[in-house]
Amino acid sequence: MTTLHIGIAGAGLAGRTLAWRLLRAGCRVSLFDSRQRDALDTASMTAAAMLSPLAELAVSDDAVFALGQRSMVLWPRWIAELAEGGSEPVYFRQKGTLVVAHAPDQSSLEHFTRLLQHKLPESCRTQVHTLDAAALAAQEPALAGRFGGGLFLDGEGQLANDQWMAALALEIDRLGVQWHEGQAVEKVEEGRMVCADASYAVDVAVDARGVGSKAQWPSANPLRGVRGEVLRVECPGVTLQRPVRLMHPRYALYVAPRPDHQFVVGATELESEDNGPVTLRSTLELGSALYSLHPAFGEARVLRLSAALRPALDDHRPAVVLRGGVWHINGLYRHGYLCAPAVVDELAHKLLGTQSMEET
Numbered sequence: 001m002t003t004l005h006i007g008i009a010g011a012g013l014a015g016r017t018l019a020w021r022l023l024r025a026g027c028r029v030s031l032f033d034s035r036q037r038d039a040l041d042t043a044s045m046t047a048a049a050m051l052s053p054l055a056e057l058a059v060s061d062d063a064v065f066a067l068g069q070r071s072m073v074l075w076p077r078w079i080a081e082l083a084e085g086g087s088e089p090v091y092f093r094q095k096g097t098l099v100v101a102h103a104p105d106q107s108s109l110e111h112f113t114r115l116l117q118h119k120l121p122e123s124c125r126t127q128v129h130t131l132d133a134a135a136l137a138a139q140e141p142a143l144a145g146r147f148g149g150g151l152f153l154d155g156e157g158q159l160a161n162d163q164w165m166a167a168l169a170l171e172i173d174r175l176g177v178q179w180h181e182g183q184a185v186e187k188v189e190e191g192r193m194v195c196a197d198a199s200y201a202v203d204v205a206v207d208a209r210g211v212g213s214k215a216q217w218p219s220a221n222p223l224r225g226v227r228g229e230v231l232r233v234e235c236p237g238v239t240l241q242r243p244v245r246l247m248h249p250r251y252a253l254y255v256a257p258r259p260d261h262q263f264v265v266g267a268t269e270l271e272s273e274d275n276g277p278v279t280l281r282s283t284l285e286l287g288s289a290l291y292s293l294h295p296a297f298g299e300a301r302v303l304r305l306s307a308a309l310r311p312a313l314d315d316h317r318p319a320v321v322l323r324g325g326v327w328h329i330n331g332l333y334r335h336g337y338l339c340a341p342a343v344v345d346e347l348a349h350k351l352l353g354t355q356s357m358e359e360t
């Protein structure tokens with residue numbers, strides 16, 4: 001039997017994770033990316049990587065919720081499988097999310113709670129707990145005395161996206177990927193990757209270039225970039241167990257803890273395809289949200305300010321479609337990490353012509 005040769009354009013979260021699943025299944029994989037593997041200016045490397053099916057339901061729909069719930073089962077399994085290859089374990093936590101608001105912004109929290117209760121399937125409502133000040137302090141001692149209460153969303157999680165992307169890179173190298181680093185794909189065609197100076201034949205072509213494949217999406221279902229900015233700090237004076245979302249009438253922001261007392265604060269959401277550096281205005285908004293969560297963050301050291309474009313379709317759902325003989329995986333928008341395992345698994349089993357590779 002000949003080995004199926006799959007060409008993937010784009011080594012972001014979607015393309016890199018798909019490459020790994022296909023290599024594990026015995027395929028030959030050629031992976032192309034215009035950037036180097038550790039470039040920081042992509043959505044995949046910029047994300048906070050919170051895995052929040054419930055909190056995201058307030059701004060998404062039941063399709064994203066279902067993909068998120070399925071992915072929450074797959075993430076720990078896939079992280080364990082990745083570590084079997086010998087890579088460093090990827091930081092993953094599933095300790096829920098806290099949602100809080102300062103006293104003047106309580107109506108934002110009340111609206112969020114009502115929206116969630118309205119959209120959440122009956123069977124999942126037990127995952128939402130209203131906390132008074134004492135219960136909030138017990139859950140997150142660093143926030144004791146700072147808020148009159150909040151919401152606890154049970155079962156939500158987070159991972160370190162930079163660790164996931166780095167561990168995948170090592171593992172797909174080990175499994176023999178043909179990685180064309182720094183090689184832009186100009187066009188993905190049926191059975192062919194077209195680059196500036198050469199064209200590569202493959203059995204099956206996959207386009208996973210995020211916003212880079214904008215021109216390949218029809219005007220009836222356009223792909224756009226949605227700018228997002230995050231701030232990463234280090235602050236030994238504060239310990240958080242889980243991501244905290246801060247409701248605000250103008251901008252809802254979050255603080256996601258990472259190993260070594262680092263925190264990712266995000267994210268702005270701007271209808272713009274400007275991929276330039278973070279603006280002063282956004283820096284002030286992100287910094288003030290962080291400082292208002294806990295004054296000890298005033299001494300935090302700024303490690304990085306980054307901006308990237310989230311690839312979004314108008315319905316804000318991820319898409320796996322076959323068009324003109326090319327498979328497209330795109331539209332991961334602001335839920336890419338939340339939905340990636342379910343979406344990648346769907347495409348992997350379509351490419352392999354098998355039933356779902358992962359029973360949940």
Ligand SMILES: Cc1cc2nc3c(=O)[nH]c(=O)nc-3n(C[C@H](O)[C@H](O)[C@H](O)COP(=O)(O)OP(=O)(O)OC[C@H]3O[C@@H](n4cnc5c(N)ncnc54)[C@H](O)[C@@H]3O)c2cc1C
Binds near residue numbers: 014044049
């Ligand atoms: C600020 C911010 C915060 C976020 N927070 C979260 C979160 O908390 N939870 C969550 O679930 N999601 C989050 N996301 C969303 C998530 O990061 C994205 O949905 C996901 O990373 C998209 O992955 P992708 O592989 O489709 O696209 P990308 O990451 O954009 O990757 C596309 C790849 O294609 C390559 N490429 C582009 N053009 C070409 C070309 N012509 N030839 C070859 N290669 C090309 C690029 O170099 C890149 O490596 C966040 C995103 C941002 C920006």
